[in-house]
Amino acid sequence: MTETLPPPGGFLDPLPEIARSDPARIYARFDGVPLCFGDLDRETAALAGGLLARGLVPGDRVAVMLRNSREAVLVILALGRAGLVWVPVNAQARGDGLRHVLDHSAPALVIAEPDLLPEIAASGAGVPAVLQGGAGLAALPAAGTEGLPPLPAPEALAALMYTSGTTGPAKGVRVTHRMLRIAAEGVLRVTAAQPGDVLFLWEPLYHVGGAQMLGLPGLARVELAVTGGFSATRFWPQVAASGATHVHYLGGILQILLKQPPCPEERANRVRILWGGGCTAEVFAAARSRWGLAIHECYGMTEMSSITTVSDGSTGGVVGKPLPWFDISIRDTTGRALPAGMRGEIVVETADPGAFFDGYHLNPEATARTLRGGRLHTGDIGSLDQGGLLRFHGRQGDALRIRGENVSAWEIEHVVTTHPDVEDCAVTGAAAEVGEQEAVLHVQPRAGARLDPAELAEWLAPRLARYQLPRYIRIVEGFARTPSQRIMKHTLGSTAAGAWDRLAADGGRR
Numbered sequence: 001m002t003e004t005l006p007p008p009g010g011f012l013d014p015l016p017e018i019a020r021s022d023p024a025r026i027y028a029r030f031d032g033v034p035l036c037f038g039d040l041d042r043e044t045a046a047l048a049g050g051l052l053a054r055g056l057v058p059g060d061r062v063a064v065m066l067r068n069s070r071e072a073v074l075v076i077l078a079l080g081r082a083g084l085v086w087v088p089v090n091a092q093a094r095g096d097g098l099r100h101v102l103d104h105s106a107p108a109l110v111i112a113e114p115d116l117l118p119e120i121a122a123s124g125a126g127v128p129a130v131l132q133g134g135a136g137l138a139a140l141p142a143a144g145t146e147g148l149p150p151l152p153a154p155e156a157l158a159a160l161m162y163t164s165g166t167t168g169p170a171k172g173v174r175v176t177h178r179m180l181r182i183a184a185e186g187v188l189r190v191t192a193a194q195p196g197d198v199l200f201l202w203e204p205l206y207h208v209g210g211a212q213m214l215g216l217p218g219l220a221r222v223e224l225a226v227t228g229g230f231s232a233t234r235f236w237p238q239v240a241a242s243g244a245t246h247v248h249y250l251g252g253i254l255q256i257l258l259k260q261p262p263c264p265e266e267r268a269n270r271v272r273i274l275w276g277g278g279c280t281a282e283v284f285a286a287a288r289s290r291w292g293l294a295i296h297e298c299y300g301m302t303e304m305s306s307i308t309t310v311s312d313g314s315t316g317g318v319v320g321k322p323l324p325w326f327d328i329s330i331r332d333t334t335g336r337a338l339p340a341g342m343r344g345e346i347v348v349e350t351a352d353p354g355a356f357f358d359g360y361h362l363n364p365e366a367t368a369r370t371l372r373g374g375r376l377h378t379g380d381i382g383s384l385d386q387g388g389l390l391r392f393h394g395r396q397g398d399a400l401r402i403r404g405e406n407v408s409a410w411e412i413e414h415v416v417t418t419h420p421d422v423e424d425c426a427v428t429g430a431a432a433e434v435g436e437q438e439a440v441l442h443v444q445p446r447a448g449a450r451l452d453p454a455e456l457a458e459w460l461a462p463r464l465a466r467y468q469l470p471r472y473i474r475i476v477e478g479f480a481r482t483p484s485q486r487i488m489k490h491t492l493g494s495t496a497a498g499a500w501d502r503l504a505a506d507g508g509r510r
Contacts, residue, residue, distance in 0.1 A: 004324035005352045006185040010154040010177030011215030012080050016041060018218060027217050028201075028224035030070045032241065037217075040077070047078035048148055050140030051109075058083030058149055061105055061160065064206070065089040065112035065120070066133055068228050072205050075111060075137070076214065080177065083152050086159040087172075088206030090483055091116060099123040100169055101162050104362065111137070154178035154354060160361050161208055161302050172361030175208075178354035179305045182325075183212035184219055186307030189323060190275050190298045191246050195221040198270070200244035202230050207483035208302040209250050209276075230485060232256050240265040249276035251486040252424055254283050255417050258290065259446055266291055277319065277392075280414050284316030299392055303357045304348055304376050309390050318389045319382075325352045330384055335373075343393055346382040347375050381408070398489075400429045401436040405467040409439070412470065415463050416441065419456065421449035426479065426487045427470065430496040440496050441470035444478055451475055453500035472499035 015037065018025060023038025056062070062084050066072040079086045087105045089098070091113065102110065102125035110130045112120060120130060131137065152158070158177045162170035191199065199216065201224045203209040213224055225242035235257060239247055249257075254274070274287065275296040284295055299319035300308040309328065311320030322328045329337045330344040338344045350356055356376055359367035370377055381393040394410030401407070409427035416425045423446045429437040445451040453473035460469060474496075479487040 006182050006325060006355075008154070009181055010152060010156070010158070011180035011184055011218070012077070012151055012177065013154075013181070014215075014218035015077075016151075025221075026223050028073065028226050029242070030226045031228070033070070035070060035073075040074070043074050044078040044081050045145040045148060046143070047074055047137065047140065048082035049143030049145060050137075051078065051084065052082050052147070053141035053143040054109075056082070056084060056108055058152075059085065059157075060108040061085045061087050063087040063089050063102060063105060063107040063110040063112075063127075065091055065093075065110065065116050066205075067091050067113060068201070068205055068210070068226055070226075071133060071137065073214065073226070075133075076205060076211075080152065080158055081148065083149050083156065085157050088159065088161055088211065090206055091204070092483075094119055095123055097170070099125040101172075102127055105160050105162075105172060152177050154181065159211070161211070163302060171363055171366055173302045174357050174359055174361055175302065176354065176357075179357065180211065180215055182352065182355050183208070183306040184215035186298070186300070186305065186310070186323060187212055187216055188219055190296050190307060190310040191273060192296070193220055193222050193246065197222045197245040198225050198243050199223070199246045200239050200242055200248065200271075201226045202235070202238075203248060203250065204229060204483040208306050209248060209484055212306045213248075232260050235260075236263050236265040236269070239271060240269040243270055245270050246273050246275060247271055249274055249278065250484045251278050251482075252417070253485055254279055254287050256424065256485070258283070258286055259423055262290075273313075279316070281317030282414070282418060288316075299346075299390060301376075301378060301380075303370065304350070304378075305355045308348055311389075315389065317391060318385075319392050320390060321388055322348075322390075325355060326350050328382075328384065328390055330382055340384050340386045343381055343383045345396065346378045346380045346390070346392075348378065349375050400427070400439055402432070402439060402467055403436075407439065407468055412439065412441070412464065412468055416443065416456075416460065419459060421446050421451050422456075423447070423449075424479065424487065426489055426492060428489055428492050428494065430472065430494060438472060438496065439468075439470040440472040440474060440492075440499055442474050442476050442479070442492055444476050454505055457502050457505075469502065471502050472496040473502070474499040 019037040019041030025037050026034050027037050027040050028035050087107050110127050114132050154177050159175040160172040161175050162172050201213050225244050227238050273294045279297050294313045296313045297311040297319050298307050300306045308326050309320040309322050327349045329347050331347045332344050379396045383391050394408045398409045399406050412427045413425050423444045425443045428440045430440050432438045480491045
């Protein structure tokens with residue numbers, strides 16, 4: 001780790017100066033419709049003034065349940081401009097999950113799409129006030145910009161971002177204006193963006209993968225191409241129409257796209273670089289072969305300003321080296337640093353204290369587990385090679401204990417998804433009759449394909465170690481997903497009820 005730090009300031013700091021000096025410059029296009037910096041500044045200031053005139057005060061939390069749109073971007077930036085704390089809420093959230101985020105964050109106001117108001121009411125969350133997007137925002141009190149407070153300090157709280165909650169209830173990450181600035185600086189590094197580039201933004205703004213992009217046009221002369229969300233069938237036509245030079249991926253997005261039939265637009269576009277996280281060596285090779293694009297893998301977490309390591313695209317299966325303001329070590333359960341090649345927990349240190357969150361909202365126990373001795377313990381498993389390149393091997397909480405072996409669900413899943421008839425899959429653990437756990441493989445077939453559990457088990461046998469072979473296989477129509485398209489494993493249950501049993505089919509032979 002060097003002492004080279006990101007430039008000072010928060011993510012909003014560059015925007016007013018660009019609006020003053022170059023108001024016609026394009027900040028973003030929303031399905032082709034442009035928004036220039038001058039309009040961005042004027043409209044966010046008006047919204048900020050209207051929210052404060054409504055009775056909110058700097059530091060109040062405001063939950064936002066809006067899909068990607070021009071209005072959503074303006075609202076998010078207006079909250080920051082007013083010194084209010086943005087609480088992003090998944091627009092697909094329902095029931096207990098929605099109630100948890102709203103009750104836990106205790107917002108003074110919720111801003112939501114009109115069609116989502118019944119879901120908020122049905123969740124039973126104790127919300128003091130709800131403002132409807134569109135008409136409700138248009139009816140805010142008119143207020144001049146003279147009464148607006150100064151831009152928030154870099155260390156001021158910008159957002160409470162609730163983690164995806166793939167294995168349990170979401171935790172509220174305290175994200176500062178400085179962290180969002182550092183996240184945008186990280187995007188610049190991993191994308192190697194140049195003036196005139198266009199970055200395709202499909203990921204929901206209520207996920208850090210989308211939020212980290214909002215400050216980017218203030219740091220470089222680039223544009224955002226914002227669309228309403230991810231669609232596997234429309235993805236490449238949307239990318240081509242946007243003129244994008246860079247496409248972000250996360251979770252299983254590349255795997256999903258590789259399962260789609262070829263279309264002309266996946267080659268007939270301006271894209272130079274795919275960038276993101278979750279690309280295995282096998283997917284790296286398949287994606288480069290099919291699309292002929294550079295692939296820049298990175299690694300990070302919301303808790304440490306989103307992007308921590310960056311690869312140069314030369315090697316598949318690695319997530320790169322730390323950005324200059326971070327340092328990575330691999331440690332065992334006692335905290336001892338491990339040598340190159342050994343697997344352990346990925347632990348991060350930083351030369352910029354503002355790059356780390358200061359804790360989870362109202363959750364000191366989880367904070368104490370993550371922040372220890374000036375280091376951030378990620379809960380992820382990794383290894384470093386002799387050259388300092390980081391490899392990612394899955395989540396600690398995603399490991400199973402099967403007949404004395406530690407089994408990575410992530411490693412099983414990445415083999416299963418190479419089957420030509422598998423769209424996606426997830427591995428969970430069920431209590432074993434003898435020993436600790438048995439693996440349950442949940443499989444979604446590709447559209448139009450038929451998957452037989454016994455045939456799939458036979459296909460997996462030479463590709464997995466014996467102890468990795470799932471005992472149970474369950475065929476499913478689809479999965480509940482997070483905003484970044486990760487499968488929400490906690491919705492799959494912890495039993496094997498109704499699943500095909502390999503041991504029963506093999507007469508009890510393991």
